[in-house]
Amino acid sequence: MSAPSGAGKSTICEQVLRDFNKLKFSVSYTTRQVRGAEKDGIDYFFITADAFEKKIETGFWLEWAKVHDNYYGTSIDYINENLNNGFSILLDIDVEGAIQILEKYPESVTIFIMPPDMTELRERLIKRGTDSIDTIDKRIKNAETEIAKKDLYKYIVVNDDLDAAVNETKSILGKELL
Ligand code: 5GP
16 A cells, blocks of 8 residues: 555554454554654664665565655565465555565555645645654655556545545455455
């Protein structure tokens, strides 16, 4: 699943995961700062850029990307362990990451969550109160680049109403995760 930041993807992921007990969230690694009430090991594994780069050398990543000046990556071991235990895995990753995953797992189900419009997206990011205006501007710019690639995804869900977007995502997964 991909979406520009502020499109409501984390909330949708959280709500969807409650209904699918064989679906597990992939906890990514990142070098960005902890935001708000985020917890290490639950929202992300927070590591240094140095540690991240070492893991590039040792082939630790299934996929990785640099988003808004920070590294983000998915561990091969985490995914393999959960796949071997019979879980499907929900990845919350950017477009570059999704392209890498599709190359390795062409059967992946891809969903792009769209914000209703850019003005609303900017307002959501400001309201969230966790990023500076500078960072928000960077995220908006990145959002435009990501939205331009939305047709790479099998499904596009527009989040103008959270409950409707959650239900639509659940029905996609209900159909795909047979
Ligand atoms: P945020 O900093 O807002 O949590 O996430 C920023 C962006 O990084 C989002 O688009 C999110 O989907 C993406 N992201 C989070 N984890 C990963 C990951 O493991 N790999 C990739 N490629 N992107 C990720």
